[in-house]
Amino acid sequence: MMATMRPLIAICGTTGVGKSKLAIELALALSHPSSSHPWRGARIINADAMQVYAGMDVITNKVPESEMQGIEHSLMSFKKPGEQYVVGQWVQDAMKIIDETHSRNQIPIVVGGTSYWIQHLMFSDRLASDEVDLGSVTASESLAKSLSSLPSELLEIYNTLPEHASDALDPPAALQLHTLLSALDPTVAARWHWRDTRKVLRSLRIMKGTGRKPSEIIAEQSETLSSPRYRTLCFWLYADTPVLHQRLNSRVDDMIKQGLLDEISSLRRIACPSGLPETADNVTADYTLGIYQSIGYKEFHGYMSVPQPSKKLFDEAVDQMKSSTRRYAKRQVSWLRNKLLPAVYAANTEANNKPPTPTYLLDATELGDKWENNVLDLGERITQAFLSQDELPDPKSLSDVARQMLTIEAKPTNPAAVLNSRRKAICPVCTVDDAQPVMIEEGREWDLHETSRTHKKLVARAQRIASGVQWQPRREKTTVSDEDEDRMPSETDGLTDALDNLRLSPPIP
Numbered sequence: 077m078m079a080t081m082r083p084l085i086a087i088c089g090t091t092g093v094g095k096s097k098l099a100i101e102l103a104l105a106l107s108h109p110s111s112s113h114p115w116r117g118a119r120i121i122n123a124d125a126m127q128v129y130a131g132m133d134v135i136t137n138k139v140p141e142s143e144m145q146g147i148e149h150s151l152m153s154f155k156k157p158g159e160q161y162v163v164g165q166w167v168q169d170a171m172k173i174i175d176e177t178h179s180r181n182q183i184p185i186v187v188g189g190t191s192y193w194i195q196h197l198m199f200s201d202r203l204a205s206d207e208v209d210l211g212s213v214t215a216s217e218s219l220a221k222s223l224s225s226l227p228s229e230l231l232e233i234y235n236t237l238p239e240h241a242s243d244a245l246d247p248p249a250a251l252q253l254h255t256l257l258s259a260l261d262p263t264v265a266a267r268w269h270w271r272d273t274r275k276v277l278r279s280l281r282i283m284k285g286t287g288r289k290p291s292e293i294i295a296e297q298s299e300t301l302s303s304p305r306y307r308t309l310c311f312w313l314y315a316d317t318p319v320l321h322q323r324l325n326s327r328v329d330d331m332i333k334q335g336l337l338d339e340i341s342s343l344r345r346i347a348c349p350s351g352l353p354e355t356a357d358n359v360t361a362d363y364t365l366g367i368y369q370s371i372g373y374k375e376f377h378g379y380m381s382v383p384q385p386s387k388k389l390f391d392e393a394v395d396q397m398k399s400s401t402r403r404y405a406k407r408q409v410s411w412l413r414n415k416l417l418p419a420v421y422a423a424n425t426e427a428n429n430k431p432p433t434p435t436y437l438l439d440a441t442e443l444g445d446k447w448e449n450n451v452l453d454l455g456e457r458i459t460q461a462f463l464s465q466d467e468l469p470d471p472k473s474l475s476d477v478a479r480q481m482l483t484i485e486a487k488p489t490n491p492a493a494v495l496n497s498r499r500k501a502i503c504p505v506c507t508v509d510d511a512q513p514v515m516i517e518e519g520r521e522w523d524l525h526e527t528s529r530t531h532k533k534l535v536a537r538a539q540r541i542a543s544g545v546q547w548q549p550r551r552e553k554t555t556v557s558d559e560d561e562d563r564m565p566s567e568t569d570g571l572t573d574a575l576d577n578l579r580l581s582p583p584i585p
């Protein structure tokens with residue numbers, strides 16, 4: 077099996093770390109014939125979800141054509157700004173190009189910051205049958221049974237699910253959605269805090285779309301392990317956070333000099349119904365769709381929406397864009413550590429021969445000569461050894477930062493195990509209002525919770541009441557504690573999560 081798996085090089089990492097440059101340099105190095113392997117030349121395949129869009133080169137940070145040095149770049153600049161293009165389509169397109177590239181005896185180099193695209197390309201998907209057809213869906217036997225025993229008010233909610241989580245933001249509506257999910261699929265409901273409406277709603281919509289309970293889909297997927305599609309040499313290009321932040325900040329300043337605002341204007345014109353002035357109300361682009369997700373578009377919305385914006389508004393927009401960029405970089409690292417590395421390690425552990433997905437961190441913290449040594453030369457040497465099927469160095473031996481960043485806590489990667497590892501439970505002591513139960517994740521968080529001040533105070537109070545001591549009515553807040561709020565998963569937490577993989581996208585072969 078190993079011998080027939082064809083090679084692929086993948087370059088991941090945060091935005092602004094020099095991935096495109098490394099890809100081009102590696103491709104150039106591969107253009108020289110080698111005596112130890114048959115490959116010659118390389119083709120670069122874009123794996124950045126924003127760079128698939130035509131034009132808008134500044135806001136999407138495309139490498140200028142003058143720097144491509146004649147290396148062919150595929151899947152770049154071919155979609156219109158309003159179009160949707162999702163992971164399943166990209167994986168199919170990329171696989172086609174990889175086939176072509178191999179048939180020319182060239183090496184495909186996949187490069188981009190959208191690591192989950194790369195991950196779905198490296199590993200064949202568990203979710204092949206997961207296509208959601210919202211047209212005609214028949215409920216599975218077990219879902220039909222659960223639906224038939226729903227109280228009518230919950231059935232009504234199921235039949236009229238809100239489109240977006242923001243439509244059910246008030247606590248009673250949010251709790252009701254969670255109650256509905258608990259009635260239909262208690263295993264999955266236990267995974268989400270009732271306030272995490274986005275996740276709760278998504279589970280419900282998956283159920284409605286597929287006619288099956290998410291926990292059933294996950295149990296099935298757990299039986300088929302995801303397997304590597306290619307023998308992939310994966311590079312994680314990394315820069316220390318303070319250095320990266322500096323580079324990202326100055327890149328935002330550069331982008332503004334290079335015409336960022338003109339690009340945002342043209343995106344706004346596309347998003348604005350023709351003839352209307354481009355005021356905040358008329359420009360209706362959905363920030364969660366296509367290129368409108370580019371960092372900068374949303375941040376400059378307020379500034380661009382007033383006729384004579386002040387310098388202050390401009391400075392605020394710049395600051396917001398910088399902080400959004402930093403947060404994005406943080407999420408990217410979080411994905412690599414929490415999702416990609418566990419998948420890579422699981423595949424490498426299963427292989428009894430050579431690991432199919434050797435993964436290296438290259439330290440791009442310092443530029444200049446150091447970059448030549450730590451990134452380029454090292455990357456080239458590893459690439460040549462990989463293509464020649466030679467012995468490869470231990471990834472953690474390359475540098476301190478490599479050892480640190482490539483070492484992760486062992487985490488379950490099997491979807492069913494992941495699902496059951498992060499159950500939430502209601503704390504009966506802290507729940508003083510049944511309409512707003514306090515939920516805590518079982519395990520470490522629960523243990524922490526039990527030692528928290530809020531919880532201990534309420535335990536003591538309960539004991540006093542039980543022992544008959546009269547107590548003054550409490551004056552402090554009795555709803556959800558601050559700690560509870562803190563524990564709310566953020567929109568983009570990078571934790572390994574089987575449910576996150578249930579995507580509403582075309583099937584991946």
Ligand SMILES: [Zn+2]
Pocket residue numbers: 503504505506507525531
């Ligand atoms: Zn408690």
